[in-house]
Amino acid sequence: MLQSLAYVANDPSRWLVLVVIVVCCLAIAGLIGAFAYRRQREQNSCLDTAINNMSQGLTMFDKSGRLVLCNQRYIELYGLSPEVVRPGCTVGRLVEHRVETGSLSVKEAEAYTDYRRAAVAQDRIVSNIAELPDGRTIVVTRRPMKDGGWVATHDDITARRQAEAQVAHLAHHDALTGLPNRVRLREQMDTELARVRRGQYLAVLFFDLDDFKSINDGHGHAVGDKLLRAVADRAQGCLRETDTIARFGGDEFAILQTGIDRPSDPAALAARVREAVAQPYDIDGHQLFTDISIGISLAPNDGTDPDQLLKHADLAMYEAKSHGRGTFRFFEPAMNARVKxxxxxxxxxxxxxxxxxxxxxxxxxxxxxxxxxxxxxxxxxxxxxxxxxxxxxxxxxxxxxxxxxxxxxxxxxxxxxxxxxxxxxxxxxxxxxxxxxxxxxxxxxxxxxxxxxxxxxxxxxxxxxxxxxxxxxxxxxxxxxxxxxxxxxxxxxxxxxxxxxxxxxxxxxxxxxxxxxxxxxxxxxxxxxxxxxxxxxxxxxxxxxxxxxxxxxxxxxxxxxxxxxxxxxxxxxxxxxxxxxxxxxxxxxxxxxxxxxxxxxxxxxxxxxxxxxxxxxxxxxxxxx
CATH class of the missing domain: 3.20.20.450 (EAL domain)
Known part of the structure; x- marks a missing residue:
C-alpha cells in the first residue's frame, strides 16, 4: 500500500488518474443507489396498491400487539377512522375504536380479546366467523409470524352466505309457490314419524286441482301459475303452525298434519281446505273456479314409511275422484286391489x-x-x-x-x-x-x-x-x-x-x-x-x-x-x-x-x-x- 502511494507521489499525473477513478466509483455507486431507491419506492408503491386493492381487509401486528400496517379495505369494512387506525395503534385501542363505531359490542369485545390471545398462543393458523350488528358476516383468519407477531385477513362472506342460503332454500322449497317441496316434506315426515313410533299420530292429506289442465289450456300457463299460488295461500291459511303443506309439482299438494287426537281431525282439515280452495278466483280479469279431491292416510294405521303413506294418500285421492270429485276419502286396504x-x-x-x-x-x-x-x-x-x-x-x-x-x-x-x-x-x-x-x-x-x-x-x-x-x-x-x-x-x-x-x-x-x-x-x-x-x-x-x-x-x-x-x-x-x-x-x-x-x-x-x-x-x- 505504501509502495503504491510512493509510486503515485513520485508522479503527480498519477494523482489525477486516481482522483478520476475515485470520482467514477463514487458516481457509479450513487447511480446504483439511486436506481435501487427508485426500484424500492416503485416496489413499495406496487405493494401498497396491491394491499389497498385487496378484497379482504389486512392487518399486521408485532409481538407487542401494535399495528404495523393495515389496508384501506380493513378500515372500510368496519367503518373505522384512519386517524386512529395507523401504525403503532395497540390492539386494545383498536378494539375500543370498533366499539365506538358500532362494529363490535362491549360483550363481544371481551370475547374478541380472549379469543385473539388464545389464537396467538396456539401459534397456528386460526379462523373464526364474526356476525356484525348490521347483519354482515366476516371470516377472520390469523396467521402467526416467526417474531411473535401475526397477520390477520378479514373476508366479508355475506353475499356468498346469502347465495348458499338461497341455493339451500331452493333445494327444499318450490320456486313457484315458496312452499316446501317433496324433499323437505319427506325430511319433515321422517322427523314426525319418529314421534309416531312413540305413540303419537299424524295424517297425510294429498290433493290436486280438478280439471286444472283445461284452465292452463284455456287461459295460459301464466294464469295457471297464479291460480296455483292462490290455491297454495288459501290452503296454507287453513293450517296450524305445526302442520306443513308442500307442493309436489304440477297441481299436486300434500299436507302433513301432526298432533292428531282423533280421526275426525284430518277430516275436519280436509273440509276446511276444500271449502277455502273452492271459492271463486279473480285472476287477471278472469273469474276462475276449481275444486280439489283429497286423499288421507294415517300413521301408524296406514304405514310408518313416508313413501308408503304418500302412496296410500294418493290412492285415496283417486278414490275420491272416482266418487264425483270435490270430496275426500280415507285410505282403505281394498283400494290397492282396486287400483291394480x-x-x-x-x-x-x-x-x-x-x-x-x-x-x-x-x-x-x-x-x-x-x-x-x-x-x-x-x-x-x-x-x-x-x-x-x-x-x-x-x-x-x-x-x-x-x-x-x-x-x-x-x-x-x-x-x-x-x-x-x-x-x-x-x-x-x-x-x-x-x-x-x-x-x-x-x-x-x-x-x-x-x-x-x-x-x-x-x-x-x-x-x-x-x-x-x-x-x-x-x-x-x-x-x-x-x-x-x-x-x-x-x-x-x-x-x-x-x-x-x-x-x-x-x-x-x-x-x-x-x-x-x-x-x-x-x-x-x-x-x-x-x-x-x-x-x-x-x-x-x-x-x-x-x-x-x-x-x-x-x-x-x-x-x-x-x-x-x-x-x-x-x-x-x-x-x-x-x-x-x-x-x-x-x-x-x-x-x-x-x-x-x-x-x-x-x-x-x-x-x-x-x-x-x-x-x-x-x-x-x-x-x-
Missing part, C-alpha cells in the same frame, strides 16, 4: 282400442208426431274376451283419466258418421262428447274430417253435451260450439235437469234439442211433481224453438204421458233397445215407423243385459255409451 284392477282395465282398454275390440250400438229416437225414426244415438260397447260385457260406467272414467278419451272419441265420431252415411233418408246420428274432449281445441277439425271422409251431411250429425262442457264458461268452448253450429252440426243438451244451472246454460248457447233426463220420465206417469217439471221443460223448449226428447221411456203409460206433456221425441226400451249397426240398417230400411212396427221387426231379446250395460239408473254411465 283399474290398471289392468286400462291396459285391456288400450289393447281393445288398438285391435278394434270395441263396437258401436245405436238406439233409435222416435218422432212422436210422425211415428218416424228421426235419429239414432251411438252407444259404445265393449265385449271383453274374458270379462264379457264391460259397462261404459266402468271404462269411460278410466279413458277420461288416462287421456284415452281423445283417441276413443275420435274413433266413435268417425265410426258413427260412416255408419250414418249408409242410412236411408235423413236419419241423423247422435254422438256423445265429454267435457274433456270438448276442451281439446282440435275437436272442430276432427268433426270436419269425419264428415268429409264419410260424406255425411253436417246437419245429420248431432253432438250431445252435458253441463260439464259449459260449467267453466270458457270462451274457447263457446266459440267452438258456435263454429260447429255454423257448420250445420246440431247441438243437443243431454241429461237436462240434472245440474244446478241448466236454465243458465240455455241462455249461454242456443241448443237445437233438449234431452229430458230419465230420472224425470221414470215417475212422470205417477208423480205430479215429475209431470210438472217435464211440462215446464217442454213449454220452455217450445218457446225457444228447441226439440225435446224424453229419455228412458219404458212403459205405455210413460209414452202416453210424455205425449200429453208436449215432448216431441222419445227414446227408450219401449220402442227399441240399442242394436248393432247391421240391425239398425235393417230397421231403417224397413221404414216400419211407430211402436208396433218396431215390435214386429225386433223381438225384445237381451234387454236386461242392455239395461245393465247402459246403466239406465245412472245418467253418467250413458254419457259416452
Amino acid at each position: 284392477e283399474r290398471r289392468t282395465l286400462e291396459l285391456d282398454l288400450r289393447n281393445a282400442i288398438a285391435n278394434d275390440g270395441l263396437e258401436l250400438y245405436y238406439q233409435p229416437i222416435l218422432d212422436l208426431e210422425r211415428d218416424e225414426i228421426r235419429s239414432c244415438e251411438a252407444l259404445l260397447r265393449w265385449h271383453h274376451p274374458e270379462r264379457g260385457p264391460v259397462s261404459p260406467a266402468e271404462f269411460i272414467p278410466v279413458a277420461e283419466e288416462t287421456g284415452l278419451i281423445s283417441v276413443l272419441g275420435e274413433w266413435i265420431l268417425n265410426k258413427a258418421c260412416s255408419a250414418a252415411a249408409s242410412w236411408p233418408g235423413d236419419v241423423s246420428v247422435a254422438v256423445n262428447v265429454s267435457s274433456i274432449q270438448f276442451k281439446n281445441q282440435s275437436l272442430l277439425l276432427k268433426v270436419i274430417k269425419a264428415l268429409a271422409v264419410s260424406g255425411l251431411s253436417a246437419r245429420r250429425l248431432h253432438l250431445e253435451i252435458t253441463e260439464g262442457v259449459l260449467m267453466r264458461d270458457d270462451e274457447t268452448t263457446l266459440a267452438t260450439l258456435h263454429q260447429l253450429r255454423e257448420l250445420g252440426v246440431r247441438i243437443v243438451m243431454d241429461d237436462f235437469g240434472t245440474g244446478y244451472s241448466s236454465l243458465t246454460y240455455l241462455r249461454s248457447f242456443p241448443f237445437d234439442k233438449i234431452k229430458i233426463d230419465r230420472s224425470f220420465i221414470k215417475d212422470v206417469s205417477e208423480m205430479d211433481d215429475a209431470s210438472a217439471i217435464v211440462r215446464a221443460i217442454t213449454s220452455l223448449a217450445s218457446s225457444l224453438n228447441m226439440t225435446t226428447t224424453a229419455e228412458g221411456v219404458e212403459t205405455q203409460e210413460q209414452l202416453a204421458k210424455i205425449r200429453e206433456l208436449g215432448c216431441t221425441e222419445m227414446q227408450g226400451y219401449l220402442f227399441s233397445h240399442p242394436m248393432t249397426a247391421e240391425d239398425t240398417i235393417r230397421l231403417l230400411l224397413s221404414r216400419a215407423g211407430g211402436v208396433a212396427g218396431a215390435e214386429r221387426l225386433l223381438p225384445r231379446i237381451g234387454r236386461t243385459d242392455e239395461r245393465e250395460m247402459t246403466g239406465t239408473s245412472a245418467p253418467a254411465a250413458r254419457m259416452h255409451g
Whole structure:
C-alpha cells in the first residue's frame, strides 16, 4: 500500500488518474443507489396498491400487539377512522375504536380479546366467523409470524352466505309457490314419524286441482301459475303452525298434519281446505273456479314409511275422484286391489282400442208426431274376451283419466258418421262428447274430417253435451260450439235437469234439442211433481224453438204421458233397445215407423243385459255409451 502511494507521489499525473477513478466509483455507486431507491419506492408503491386493492381487509401486528400496517379495505369494512387506525395503534385501542363505531359490542369485545390471545398462543393458523350488528358476516383468519407477531385477513362472506342460503332454500322449497317441496316434506315426515313410533299420530292429506289442465289450456300457463299460488295461500291459511303443506309439482299438494287426537281431525282439515280452495278466483280479469279431491292416510294405521303413506294418500285421492270429485276419502286396504284392477282395465282398454275390440250400438229416437225414426244415438260397447260385457260406467272414467278419451272419441265420431252415411233418408246420428274432449281445441277439425271422409251431411250429425262442457264458461268452448253450429252440426243438451244451472246454460248457447233426463220420465206417469217439471221443460223448449226428447221411456203409460206433456221425441226400451249397426240398417230400411212396427221387426231379446250395460239408473254411465 505504501509502495503504491510512493509510486503515485513520485508522479503527480498519477494523482489525477486516481482522483478520476475515485470520482467514477463514487458516481457509479450513487447511480446504483439511486436506481435501487427508485426500484424500492416503485416496489413499495406496487405493494401498497396491491394491499389497498385487496378484497379482504389486512392487518399486521408485532409481538407487542401494535399495528404495523393495515389496508384501506380493513378500515372500510368496519367503518373505522384512519386517524386512529395507523401504525403503532395497540390492539386494545383498536378494539375500543370498533366499539365506538358500532362494529363490535362491549360483550363481544371481551370475547374478541380472549379469543385473539388464545389464537396467538396456539401459534397456528386460526379462523373464526364474526356476525356484525348490521347483519354482515366476516371470516377472520390469523396467521402467526416467526417474531411473535401475526397477520390477520378479514373476508366479508355475506353475499356468498346469502347465495348458499338461497341455493339451500331452493333445494327444499318450490320456486313457484315458496312452499316446501317433496324433499323437505319427506325430511319433515321422517322427523314426525319418529314421534309416531312413540305413540303419537299424524295424517297425510294429498290433493290436486280438478280439471286444472283445461284452465292452463284455456287461459295460459301464466294464469295457471297464479291460480296455483292462490290455491297454495288459501290452503296454507287453513293450517296450524305445526302442520306443513308442500307442493309436489304440477297441481299436486300434500299436507302433513301432526298432533292428531282423533280421526275426525284430518277430516275436519280436509273440509276446511276444500271449502277455502273452492271459492271463486279473480285472476287477471278472469273469474276462475276449481275444486280439489283429497286423499288421507294415517300413521301408524296406514304405514310408518313416508313413501308408503304418500302412496296410500294418493290412492285415496283417486278414490275420491272416482266418487264425483270435490270430496275426500280415507285410505282403505281394498283400494290397492282396486287400483291394480283399474290398471289392468286400462291396459285391456288400450289393447281393445288398438285391435278394434270395441263396437258401436245405436238406439233409435222416435218422432212422436210422425211415428218416424228421426235419429239414432251411438252407444259404445265393449265385449271383453274374458270379462264379457264391460259397462261404459266402468271404462269411460278410466279413458277420461288416462287421456284415452281423445283417441276413443275420435274413433266413435268417425265410426258413427260412416255408419250414418249408409242410412236411408235423413236419419241423423247422435254422438256423445265429454267435457274433456270438448276442451281439446282440435275437436272442430276432427268433426270436419269425419264428415268429409264419410260424406255425411253436417246437419245429420248431432253432438250431445252435458253441463260439464259449459260449467267453466270458457270462451274457447263457446266459440267452438258456435263454429260447429255454423257448420250445420246440431247441438243437443243431454241429461237436462240434472245440474244446478241448466236454465243458465240455455241462455249461454242456443241448443237445437233438449234431452229430458230419465230420472224425470221414470215417475212422470205417477208423480205430479215429475209431470210438472217435464211440462215446464217442454213449454220452455217450445218457446225457444228447441226439440225435446224424453229419455228412458219404458212403459205405455210413460209414452202416453210424455205425449200429453208436449215432448216431441222419445227414446227408450219401449220402442227399441240399442242394436248393432247391421240391425239398425235393417230397421231403417224397413221404414216400419211407430211402436208396433218396431215390435214386429225386433223381438225384445237381451234387454236386461242392455239395461245393465247402459246403466239406465245412472245418467253418467250413458254419457259416452
